[in-house]
Amino acid sequence: MSTKNALRTIDVIRRAGKAADAYRTAQHAVREAHDDHGAAQAQLHHWHDRIPAMGGTDRASPLLAAVQEHQEAEQKVRKAEARLQRAAVAVQAHRPALNRYPTERLRRRAITVLLDRLADHPVDLIRAADLIIIQTSSGKDSLVAMHRTVAAAKAAGCLHKVRVMHCDLGAEWPGVPELARRQAERYGIPFLLVTPDGGFLGMVEDRQMWPDAKRRLCTSRLKRDPTGPVITTWVRELGLDRQAIVLNVMGVRGAESASRALKARLALDTRTTSANRLVLTWNIIHGLSEQEVWQDIASNGLEYHPIYDTGLERLSCVYCVLAGPDWLILATRVCFALELPHPKTFAELERRIGHSFKQDFTLNGIVAAARMLDALDGPITWRRGDAVRRHLGPAAADQYLALTR
Ligand code: SF4
Structure with missing residues (x-):
């Protein structure tokens, strides 16, 4: 099957699944509307039977309420049945796909198999795409994801399709947005900086709570939600009279965590996909x-953020709600060495809102522990190239420094 046909088939199966879901929901709504109608009818009969025995002025309002409720219930039944009819027409239109993949499980499986085959042929995938968005944190994984995407796009003669976006939450290490821009500029690809209202600290102030692993509002509300409107604008700019194929490249690696290991190399983004765009999340460096x-x-002499040289292995927010105590203490000591205001700002915010940064310990405790370690061992130090030295050895670090001088 050609790449274009595979993409078309994925969308046909997706639409068929949506039609089947909508039909089920409409059936449920009809049942509910009939139940409400039955209850309203019983109420009307109740008042109808009692009215003759009631006094003149007492009768009007309960009767009127029962009549209105009954009329509303009738209208709800009519609307629900009309919706069910429309849903039935949509199901009929998708009958071939629904006959072939009658259950949700089979539809999901078929889409996964097709996506897996597409992921084996990145150059074909890029040729079939209309827009390729690299979402970068400017961290090491995003950097390599960008480098590999650009290499594949160049091989396909499609570099013009690639754009980069970076979400600045205002809580990252200094220089992150500027680095993201430079990383994109190296390849000559357009760069968009998105700054969600209020940023990370504004969101915490509003909610008077820190996000946590179960409610990662920092990623869903501040990073994921702004992506939809950006894709809408960029797809509109393409001016296509057909569904656009959008690849959304992320620097997610399976080795990072058990949950990331379960992610596919290529996945259908059902939240952002619509009639006018088929959006696929491409974890290009998953393996x-x-x-x-x-x-x-x-x-390749790629410019990485100096924070990696300190021993921190992730370029996250300065204080990441997912990090453990060792990581947070090291981050605090790096802040001390760089004279950054974050420990004071975050610890004050924690005191003000009265909600602990993590369930098991406070940020105020982290800052105090970091201060004690600094007093015992002295401030931490690092040299440019230490991250490469740590991972690949001194010769590789010397080579890297010579390459990036
Ligand atoms: S780096 Fe951590 S704190 Fe920052 S947005 Fe991501 S999960 Fe949230």
């Missing part, structure tokens, strides 16, 4: 190890 990522960075 790479951390060592391989550093190898790519070192051998």
